[in-house]
Amino acid sequence: MLTFDETFMDFLLEHQERHNRSYHFLILMNSILNAAKRIQYYYLTGALRGNLGLAGSTNVQGEEVLRMDWIANEVVKHHLARSGRVIHVVSEEEKDIIPMNVEGGRYFVYFDPMDGSSNVPHNLPIGSLFGIAKRNLEGPEDQHLRAGRDYIAAGMFVIPTGTFTIALKNAGCWRFHIDEVMNYVKPTRMDLPESRKTWELSFNSAHRDMFAEGVRNWISRTEARYAFRYLGALAGDFHRILTNGGLFMYPAIVNHPDPSKNRPKGKLRLMYEAAVVAFMCREAGGEAIDEDGRPILDILPEKPHQRTALYVGSKPLVEEIRQALHPAG
Numbered sequence: 001m002l003t004f005d006e007t008f009m010d011f012l013l014e015h016q017e018r019h020n021r022s023y024h025f026l027i028l029m030n031s032i033l034n035a036a037k038r039i040q041y042y043y044l045t046g047a048l049r050g051n052l053g054l055a056g057s058t059n060v061q062g063e064e065v066l067r068m069d070w071i072a073n074e075v076v077k078h079h080l081a082r083s084g085r086v087i088h089v090v091s092e093e094e095k096d097i098i099p100m101n102v103e104g105g106r107y108f109v110y111f112d113p114m115d116g117s118s119n120v121p122h123n124l125p126i127g128s129l130f131g132i133a134k135r136n137l138e139g140p141e142d143q144h145l146r147a148g149r150d151y152i153a154a155g156m157f158v159i160p161t162g163t164f165t166i167a168l169k170n171a172g173c174w175r176f177h178i179d180e181v182m183n184y185v186k187p188t189r190m191d192l193p194e195s196r197k198t199w200e201l202s203f204n205s206a207h208r209d210m211f212a213e214g215v216r217n218w219i220s221r222t223e224a225r226y227a228f229r230y231l232g233a234l235a236g237d238f239h240r241i242l243t244n245g246g247l248f249m250y251p252a253i254v255n256h257p258d259p260s261k262n263r264p265k266g267k268l269r270l271m272y273e274a275a276v277v278a279f280m281c282r283e284a285g286g287e288a289i290d291e292d293g294r295p296i297l298d299i300l301p302e303k304p305h306q307r308t309a310l311y312v313g314s315k316p317l318v319e320e321i322r323q324a325l326h327p328a329g
């Protein structure tokens with residue numbers, strides 16, 4: 001007898017019908033999956049096709065754009081536009097908001113097409129992250145840049161490992177794996193493990209002396225208890241935290257020997273990095289805060305490429321960091 005694994009689209013169709021929701025979201029998600037598969041293909045063949053070098057331009061963050069960054073951004077824009085469901089996109093690779101089906105679209109999409117560019121030249125895992133918010137269909141459209149709390153879904157692909165993780169609002173965080181015919185299959189619910197036995201710490205240790213004093217002290221008294229893992233690509237590092245528990249952090253840089261290099265607002269981008277993993281973490285039973293101890297999901301963006309410090313993971317460790325950052329608070 002032939003057996004068939006449940007695909008993501010089977011899973012989502014059932015979810016949408018169970019909640020009497022429209023098929024528009026399926027069409028959007030299908031376009032996001034198609035984009036991820038094509039990025040996976042370009043990355044897998046990147047070394048052979050000579051696509052792992054520079055594109056010869058600079059992006060809104062002032063960083064040299066990699067050819068793979070450019071390819072991934074073009075692929076995402078193509079598939080989202082073809083869905084006809086997107087009002088506009090905020091992309092890490094473009095300064096301005098990208099208008100699409102402004103009149104007839106239903107969703108705002110916030111995207112980091114290729115995250116972890118320092119891994120690209122080595123063909124090591126990178127990520128593609130996205131957050132989705134819905135148009136206000138009842139009343140006048142208000143805020144196009146939404147707080148993570150208003151997202152209806154957020155997810156990430158770890159490329160080229162073929163894992164896809166998505167959280168649906170109040171419906172959990174789910175992981176899928178790519179099969180032999182490039183379908184994402186076998187939905188597995190992700191809940192952060194309560195036991196501290198598997199918990200891990202993940203941060204750029206080269207920066208530790210430049211973190212706030214409370215964070216430095218917390219690391220010194222805590223690090224011996226947990227394994228340390230750091231890939232340098234948020235999707236990959238958070239993928240582990242979702243499985244093993246623990247804490248990923250990219251704190252503010254406030255104690256740099258050259259004060260002009262301090263980053264009091266952190267490095268990671270709010271809308272398509274921090275809010276995405278914060279949304280997934282909440283659906284998996286965890287939490288995420290910024291340097292002021294504020295929930296990441298409550299931060300209302302003022303600018304599309306706004307940065308934030310990020311502490312995300314198992315609630316008890318996030319709470320410890322909150323106390324370390326603001327003892328009185």
Ligand code: AFP
Nearest residue numbers: 115116117118204232233234235268
């Ligand atoms: P890039 O895409 O510019 O490499 O940044 C990746 C990232 O935004 C995130 O994925 C990592 O967690 C973090 O930055 C790595 O930053 P460091 O290289 O400073 O550790």
